[in-house]
Amino acid sequence: MDKKLYITTAIPYVNGTPHIGNALDYLLADIWTRYQKQNGHDVRFQVGTDEHGNKIAAKAAEAGLDPKSYTDQTYLNFEKLMKKVGAGYTDFVRTTDPHHIQSVQYIWQQLQPYIYKGNYEGWYCVGCESFVSDKEATANNGVCPDHNQPYQRLSEANYYFKTSAFTDKVREAIETNQMQIVPEFRKKEFLELMKDGLQDVSISRPKKNLSWGIPVPGDPTQVMYVWLDALANYITILGYPDQPAWKEYWPADVQIIGKDILRFHAGLWPSMLFGLGLELPKKLLVHGHINVGNTKMSKTIGNIVDPNQVIDEYGLDAFRYYFSRHIPTLDDGDFTWEKFENSYNTELANDLGNVIRRVSSMLTRYQAGVIGEAPQGEHDMGAYHAAMENLEFNRAIDEVWLMVKSLNQYIENVKPWEIAKNVAKDAEAAAHLAEVLAYSVGALLQIGDLLVPFLPATADNIHKTFETGVIVASEAVLFPRIYKHTTDPNAPKA
RNA sequence: CGCGGGGUGGAGCAGUCUGGUUAGCUCGGAUGGCUCAUAACCAUCAGGUCGCAGGUUCAAAUCCUGCCCCCGCAACCA
Numbered sequence: 001m002d003k004k005l006y007i008t009t010a011i012p013y014v015n016g017t018p019h020i021g022n023a024l025d026y027l028l029a030d031i032w033t034r035y036q037k038q039n040g041h042d043v044r045f046q047v048g049t050d051e052h053g054n055k056i057a058a059k060a061a062e063a064g065l066d067p068k069s070y071t072d073q074t075y076l077n078f079e080k081l082m083k084k085v086g087a088g089y090t091d092f093v094r095t096t097d098p099h100h101i102q103s104v105q106y107i108w109q110q111l112q113p114y115i116y117k118g119n120y121e122g123w124y125c126v127g128c129e130s131f132v133s134d135k136e137a138t139a140n141n142g143v144c145p146d147h148n149q150p151y152q153r154l155s156e157a158n159y160y161f162k163t164s165a166f167t168d169k170v171r172e173a174i175e176t177n178q179m180q181i182v183p184e185f186r187k188k189e190f191l192e193l194m195k196d197g198l199q200d201v202s203i204s205r206p207k208k209n210l211s212w213g214i215p216v217p218g219d220p221t222q223v224m225y226v227w228l229d230a231l232a233n234y235i236t237i238l239g240y241p242d243q244p245a246w247k248e249y250w251p252a253d254v255q256i257i258g259k260d261i262l263r264f265h266a267g268l269w270p271s272m273l274f275g276l277g278l279e280l281p282k283k284l285l286v287h288g289h290i291n292v293g294n295t296k297m298s299k300t301i302g303n304i305v306d307p308n309q310v311i312d313e314y315g316l317d318a319f320r321y322y323f324s325r326h327i328p329t330l331d332d333g334d335f336t337w338e339k340f341e342n343s344y345n346t347e348l349a350n351d352l353g354n355v356i357r358r359v360s361s362m363l364t365r366y367q368a369g370v371i372g373e374a375p376q377g378e379h380d381m382g383a384y385h386a387a388m389e390n391l392e393f394n395r396a397i398d399e400v401w402l403m404v405k406s407l408n409q410y411i412e413n414v415k416p417w418e419i420a421k422n423v424a425k426d427a428e429a430a431a432h433l434a435e436v437l438a439y440s441v442g443a444l445l446q447i448g449d450l451l452v453p454f455l456p457a458t459a460d461n462i463h464k465t466f467e468t469g470v471i472v473a474s475e476a477v478l479f480p481r482i483y484k485h486t487t488d489p490n491a492p493k494a
Numbered sequence: 495c496g497c498g499g500g501g502u503g504g505a506g507c508a509g510u511c512u513g514g515u516u517a518g519c520u521c522g523g524a525u526g527g528c529u530c531a532u533a534a535c536c537a538u539c540a541g542g543u544c545g546c547a548g549g550u551u552c553a554a555a556u557c558c559u560g561c562c563c564c565c566g567c568a569a570c571c572a
Contacts, residue, residue, distance in 0.1 A: 013572045050572055122570095131570090185499060189567075192497050201570070226572045263569060288566090326506090331499085332566080334506085339521095346521070350534055358531035365530070401520085412536045417529070477532055490533050 004042045006249040007032055008234045008281075010257050011048040011093065013226075014074040015059045018081040020290050020297070020335075021258055023307035026087040027323055028287060029256050031393055033088060034453040044249050046237050047082050048093035049075040050230045052223075054205075057212035067212045068096060084308060086316055086456060093237035095214075095229055103236035104229055105217045111275045114162040120202050123151035159204040159222060166271040167197040179270060179280040182391050183330040186259065186286040190266045198267050203228045231269045235278070251279040254391070259286050285391050288332035290323075305335055314482065317455040318344050324454050325397040337485035345481050351404045352447075353479035356462060358411065359440045360471050366420045366433060369471035374438045377446025379403050384450055393454070400450045407443045441466045 009025040012018065026047060033045045051071040060070035075094055082089060093100060108115070122131040123142070132151065143150050173179045174191060181187035204222040205213070213223030234255065238246035257265050262284070270280050289296070292303045311319045322340050327333030363369055387396035414436050422429040448462030458478065465472050483491075 011572090015572085053572060055572080120570095189498055193567085193569075195497095199569070225570080227570070230572060259566085260571075264572090267569085294565090328507095339506085342521070345532095349532060354532055354534050356531095358535075360531090362530045398519085408535055411530080412528080415528085415530090420530085479532080481532060481534090 004044070004248050005036050006044045006046070006238070006252040008046045008252050008255045009048075010261060011050045011095070011230060011233055012078055013050045013053070013055070014071050014078060015055050018078050018307075020305050020307045022078065023081055023085050023319075024287060024290065024323060024327065025256055025258070026082050026085050026089075027320060028285065028329065028393065029089075029254075030085065030087040031320075031324055031453045032254060032256075032391075034456065035388055038449075038452050044091060044238070045087070045089040046091045046093060046234065047087065047089040048091075048233050048237065049078050049095070050226065050233075051075065051094055051096045052213040052229055053226045054212060060212075071096060081307065084311055084316070086320065091237045093233045095233060099239075100233060100236045101214050103240055103242075104214050104224065104232045106241055107232050107236075107272070107276065108217055108224065108228070111161065111272065114165055114271075114275050115159050115203070116162065118158055118160045118200075118202075119155045120158040121153070121155035124154040125149070125151050156206050157222075158202040158206075158225075159216065159219075160200045161203045161228065161268070161271070161275075163198040163201050163268055163271040166274045167194065169274050170194070170198060170267065170270045173270060173280055174266065179266075180283045181262075181266060182283055182285050186262060186284075190262060193263060194267060198271065201227070201268055227264055227268060228272070231264065231272060234269075234281075252281040254283045254285050255281045256285045256287065259288055262286050283391070285330070287329060288327075290327055291332060291334045293336050294334055310340070313484065314340075314344055315479075317458045318348060318479065320455055321348055321397075325394050327394070329391055329393045341482060341485045344479065345483075345486070347401065348479040349481045351401065351408070352458070353477065355404055355408055355411075356444060356465070356478055359437065359444060360465060362416050362420075363437055363441075363471050366416070366423065367437065371441050371466060371469050371471065372434055372438055373469070374441040374445060374466065377403075377442045377444075377449075379406070379443065379446055381446075381450065388453075396450075397454055400447060400454075403443065403447050403450075407440060407447075410443075411440060 007029050009029045012022050029045055029047075033043045036043050049071070051067075056071060057067050060067040063070055065073075071094070079092065082092075095101075120131070124131050131154075171191065171194065174181060174187060181190060203225050204216050204219075205225055207215075207221050207223050211223065213226070214229050216222040216224055234252060235246060235250055238249050240246045240250070255265065265284055273280050290305070291297065292305060295303060297304055307319065310322075322335075322343055323333075326339070326343055327335070363371060381399070384396050384399040387393070387399065416433055416436050419429050419433045419436065423433055444462055445466055448459045448466075451459040451462070461478065481488075
């Protein structure tokens, strides 16, 4: 009944500004959380920031700050975005939190049996003070573009985590859906990727190169490499290992990640958990990326869409609507201002906003706002709930819009305005009208229920307006039409 | 022969696993209706060789074979 559930989001690296992909993470997790809470579950919803690593240290130095002071400022940008998309998270982890640091060091010690010392060899740029991948080195013809000097072949001492030891267990967990990767094609993709086995992962760096990180227990010359540190957040924030409450929420029910970080969450992370003797998360929800006009979003192209701007110009629910319905939950999606505005005007304004207004207006006009007893909405919600369970949120919303459409059709068929003409002289007509309007309100209230996870403010508005049996004075128009990026078809011609 | 996803009316998609009514939905277009409503809503119509070529079958968008095209990924990216 009130089962305890746990959902997590990826923790972004705080050296940049938050982007739309981060917003998508928070939104999806929030939708799931609101849905589960509506169904009576107790949900913990984690968010956080990843704050270690040499890139942070470098950025901080540029700004003339020590790394911690720097991240104390930048993590706020992410917190602001989480709040802005309405994410009702319960736990915020920063990898620089003392508890997280202690806990990660504990984890390191627990994983000792699977940690060994080795050498990492690769292309190194002295200017960057970091290694680059072979791919990147090749792409740059062996010369660092930032420092204009050739990469050197270097090798350094590292600790390695024996991920390879867990290959079979991880594969089995994925194949049997003990840890279910959603959607299915991502699961296939990853199984294919690991078919030759998991490769051991370097999990530390010499301190001289990377001084901003969690110290390796028992070896002052090394600090931990970020992934071990970052992935651990999902359990450290629950209080692992010292606060027993963590056991009530782990394993996570859903971990939300982008497709770009699937391999870390499907390979390294389960290996860590096996090494610790912990259960694996039940599901990994892998969402896609958001393109702009079918082109990748990139700073170079300059087509970055700022989620803040969308929310500022159209409102929070409008943002949540587009990104939950028109960006498929489990695949890549496309955003353009034209598409966004078009769906806002036709679907939110013309369909939803308008039908709410026409019902409340008729009630006010014909019955002085008195609704009476609204019957239970009778639309079959099976498809909606199935879609929610399958983590296909976009399909769930589609169902809601079918209801909006059928309500409009119903109103058109029974023509309350015709019935209203006879009310004065015909008691039967009055009863009929009341019944029709009450039925419409019942449908709207049901729509409101289904919108709770997606458009909290709108759902709240619907409930407040209709649930008391008397219309609560309607204020401003819901979703007024906006023409900033598209043409108003009704605009007078110049 | 690296792996995966996809190619369905102008646009975006569903349907393909478990072949079978006139291939469905949303947006856009045209026409008509209505007037309660945010010039919103409702109805009807136009528009599709279901990537190409073969094959299996009474019957294929759906199964099989070959080919073409587009898009991701290809491991330390935090």
